[in-house]
Structures are given as C-alpha cells and as structure tokens.
Amino acid sequence: MHVTGARPNFPKAAPVLAALEKRGVRQLLVHTGQHYDANMSEVFFRDLGLPAPDLNLGVGSGSHAVQTAAMMTALEETFLAERPDLVLVYGDVNSTVAAALVAAKLGIRCAHVEAGLRSFDWSMPEEVNRVVTDRLSDLLFATSADALVHLAREGVDPDRMHFVGNPMIDTLLRLRDRFDGSRVVAEVGLPDEYAVATLHRPGNVDDPAALDRLVAALRATADRIDVVLPVHPRGRERLAASGLFDHPRMHATEPLGYLEFLGLVEKSRLVVTDSGGIQEETTVLGVPCLTLRPNTERPVTITHGTNRLVTPDTLADHVDGVLDGTLAIGDQVPPLWDGAAGERIAGIVVDQL
Ligand code: UD1
Incomplete structure (x- = not known):
C-alpha cells in the first residue's frame, strides 16, 4: 500500500507503482487528501499517468496536530481493513509521518522512499517528519550517499538501507x-x-x-x-x-x-x-x-x-x-539519478514481501 497526499509525493510514487505493477504485485494507492485543490493534486495524477487513488481519505488542511491526527485515524482504519504486507511512504510531508506512525503501531512493515535526508534544522516541520519516519521504517531507500551516512550514524542496521537513486528523477526523465x-x-x-x-x-x-x-x-x-x-x-x-x-x-x-x-x-x-x-x-x-x-x-x-x-x-x-556567467555552477548529475530508481526499489520490495 502506497500512502501519498501532498504534491511532491506523486512524482516519487509513480515509478515505484509502475515497477511493482510490472512485477505483478497487488497494490493499493491511498491519497490522504492533504492536498485537495485540482491544481495541487488531480493535475499531477493526469500529467504523471498515475492511476486514480483507490482511496482518498479527504483529510484536508489544518494545524499539524489536527491534520496528522486526522490522517492517523483514517489510516488506522484503512490499514486494519486492508492489512497490507508493506506500507510505502514518500518524502517528508505530514502524510508520510502519519502513515509511518500508524504502520509501526500496528506492526505493519513500512518502507521510506527518500530516507536519510537531513537539514539538521529542527525548525523545519519536514526535518521532524524525516527523522521520525526513518526511525519507524523497516526498509530505507536513499537517493544519495550522504543519506546512508546519516542513517548509519543514527544506528540504522545497514541491511535495512538501500542506495537506489532518485525516483522523482525517473519521472522527470520519463516525461521530459x-x-x-x-x-x-x-x-x-x-x-x-x-x-x-x-x-x-x-x-x-x-x-x-x-x-x-x-x-x-x-x-x-x-x-x-x-x-x-x-x-x-x-x-x-x-x-x-x-x-x-x-x-x-x-x-x-x-x-x-x-x-x-x-x-x-x-x-x-x-x-x-x-x-x-x-x-x-x-x-x-x-x-x-x-x-x-x-x-x-x-x-x-x-x-x-x-x-x-x-x-x-x-x-x-x-x-x-x-x-x-561569473558564478561557477556544477554540472554533474548525482550518482544513480538515472531513471532506474523505481526498478531498484521494486526489486528490493519484491524480495522482502
Ligand atoms: C506541504 C509539505 C511541504 C511541501 C509542500 C509542497 C508538510 C508539513 N509540508 O506543505 O513539505 O513542500 O506540501 O506543496 O506536509 N492549501 C490549499 N489547497 C490545497 C492544500 C493546501 O489551499 O490543496 C492551503 C491551506 O490553506 C493549507 C496550506 O495551504 O492550510 C498549507 O497546506 P499543508 O498541507 O498544511 O502544507 P504545505 O504548506 O502545502
């Protein structure tokens, strides 16, 4: 079960869904409803060729506590009804941490796509979401090598982390x-x-x-x-x-x-x-x-x-x-940002199911 909800989740989830589909894995796509305006959500489903969500929890906006609590309540019901073998969460938004918390409490395995990124700035709500989600996740998929260093420093077992590249870049290269x-x-x-x-x-x-x-x-x-x-x-x-x-x-x-x-x-x-x-x-x-x-x-x-x-x-x-032209700016594409991250993630997920 994939849990998404906010605009940046969609281009990250799309290649993982497609790669798991190819492998014949039964999947459900949940949208928490964190973003609900047509131009914050629907247009992405259309542009990315994503299947319509199997379930939209319609949670909407609110303070962090109100929004996260509403997501957790609705996600708990969903996870209990569907009993997924694995929950996949993406990035660092409130939908991400809400799903990771519910999965952990229900003893359902959770995979975090885009694990290990750190700004070390606790005034950012996303930093809280990233650290908590990683702590709760069983499988951690990293987009860059520095993320592995952060996770190792935080005591994550190396067997649970995988450097897979950047699925958002898969989407970019596919649709360019x-x-x-x-x-x-x-x-x-x-x-x-x-x-x-x-x-x-x-x-x-x-x-x-x-x-x-x-x-x-x-x-x-x-x-x-x-x-x-x-x-x-x-x-x-x-x-x-x-x-x-x-x-x-x-x-x-x-x-x-x-x-x-x-x-x-x-x-x-x-x-x-x-x-x-x-x-x-x-x-x-x-x-x-x-x-x-x-x-x-x-x-x-x-x-x-x-x-x-x-x-x-x-x-x-x-x-x-x-x-x-006086500002020198880099021109290298980071390692494994090559369009195949979704395939790598799907290969590892299938091994673990
Ligand atoms: C969220 C993410 C942020 C991400 C951003 C991308 C969290 C904590 N933050 O921030 O990391 O970069 O998405 O867009 O999850 N609103 C609308 N229509 C919508 C959605 C929101 O009008 O469809 C308005 C509401 O007034 C809402 C506000 O935007 O209160 C903020 O939305 P929210 O989901 O809380 O966080 P974002 O700022 O969008």
Whole structure:
C-alpha cells in the first residue's frame, strides 16, 4: 500500500507503482487528501499517468496536530481493513509521518522512499517528519550517499538501507519530452530570457518580517530579469498583499501542473526557490538554482549540481553572477539519478514481501 497526499509525493510514487505493477504485485494507492485543490493534486495524477487513488481519505488542511491526527485515524482504519504486507511512504510531508506512525503501531512493515535526508534544522516541520519516519521504517531507500551516512550514524542496521537513486528523477526523465511551458509563456507574455520563482516554506512566508526581506530581494531580481512565480496556496494572501506583483516584470500564476511547471523551468535562465524537490530537478535539467534557505537536506545538489544557498541579502548578487556567467555552477548529475530508481526499489520490495 502506497500512502501519498501532498504534491511532491506523486512524482516519487509513480515509478515505484509502475515497477511493482510490472512485477505483478497487488497494490493499493491511498491519497490522504492533504492536498485537495485540482491544481495541487488531480493535475499531477493526469500529467504523471498515475492511476486514480483507490482511496482518498479527504483529510484536508489544518494545524499539524489536527491534520496528522486526522490522517492517523483514517489510516488506522484503512490499514486494519486492508492489512497490507508493506506500507510505502514518500518524502517528508505530514502524510508520510502519519502513515509511518500508524504502520509501526500496528506492526505493519513500512518502507521510506527518500530516507536519510537531513537539514539538521529542527525548525523545519519536514526535518521532524524525516527523522521520525526513518526511525519507524523497516526498509530505507536513499537517493544519495550522504543519506546512508546519516542513517548509519543514527544506528540504522545497514541491511535495512538501500542506495537506489532518485525516483522523482525517473519521472522527470520519463516525461521530459512532454514538458511544455508554452501556454504560460504566452499568457504571461514572458520574453525568451526569464526566471522561475517559487516560495512556500513556513520559515519564509509565514513570518511577515522574513517575507518583507524576501519580497525586496525578489523585486531586485525582477529588476534584472522577468520572473514568473506560480503561487502556492500557503502564503498566497500575504504575497498578494506585499505588493510584489505590482512590479512590472514579476508575474504571478496559479499553481501549475507537472508538465507545465517543468516546461517553464527547463527553458528558464535560472530558478529561485525554497522548495526541496526543485533543487533536485534543476540539477538534472542543468538550470542554475538559487535556494532561499539557510540550509538544505539535499547537499548533493550543491556538490554535484546547479544549486546554491542564498539569503535575501545575497540573492541579487547571485542573479547577477548567473546572468553575466561569473558564478561557477556544477554540472554533474548525482550518482544513480538515472531513471532506474523505481526498478531498484521494486526489486528490493519484491524480495522482502
Ligand atoms: C506541504 C509539505 C511541504 C511541501 C509542500 C509542497 C508538510 C508539513 N509540508 O506543505 O513539505 O513542500 O506540501 O506543496 O506536509 N492549501 C490549499 N489547497 C490545497 C492544500 C493546501 O489551499 O490543496 C492551503 C491551506 O490553506 C493549507 C496550506 O495551504 O492550510 C498549507 O497546506 P499543508 O498541507 O498544511 O502544507 P504545505 O504548506 O502545502
């Protein structure tokens, strides 16, 4: 049983489902309902060719405790009714940790895809989710070698961890030919040279003082290059009220589907983001990524790929460096980000069932 719920889960689960399907494993896909807007969820199922969820728990939004508790209550009923041999969870969202907790208490084995990533920043809800999920998981699938080091340090038995590569990149490589940002380019009226920005971390958008500094830095970016910013529901009102979109070269859009978003990213000059997954996608696409965060749980995107950590104070200088070619940025794709991670995961899962 696969448990998903939030936007970043879907491109990670898709290749694992497909690879297990090929091996004839009986599977159920559960959607907790953490993300429920059509442009945060449905569009991904369509774009990725995912089967409709067998079950949508319809949990929706709430505080962390309210949302996680509602997921756990509904997941417990589901696990008891279906008695899966293995629960697969993805990434670091609340749906991930909720499913791992319920599985552990019911004595059902749990596999964590994207295990061992650490920002070491406990102010991030995702860091709490990552550490707890890994502690509760029986099988840990790592996307990068540093993750294995973290898990070993935390006492995880080496027999339970597997370096399999990055299933989100399987999806990217499979669908790359179909990436297409042209509708958005036309509707927004973007010139050939443009940047893509995304912003949704609580640490950035929930705190008014932090948001003010970011808005100033993004305006400075838009002074240099047109910026298209698909606006995540978190922080939507605050961003709109900040006056950011009064800048003539700063263009807001609704959240975009997978193929449109990566179509825009692929053809962009640079990306400014606080997302986790986009740091990895830009690395594979070879697009410079300036990450507005004090740390990253994905350091391989810096050591190998195109990622740089920036602050609101240093963003404009980095944008200048990318635009004038003076900022040296990596161009290596990390080991095993080769499109076969789902196959590796499925091979190991089948051995364990
Ligand atoms: C969640 C993940 C985050 C991930 C992000 C990707 C957690 C703790 N965080 O953050 O790691 O990077 O997804 O998108 O799980 N909302 C809508 N429509 C929706 C979903 C949410 O309007 O379909 C609004 C609601 O006001 C909600 C807010 O967005 O309260 C936040 O949603 P939530 O699921 O709590 O977390 P995200 O910020 O989306």
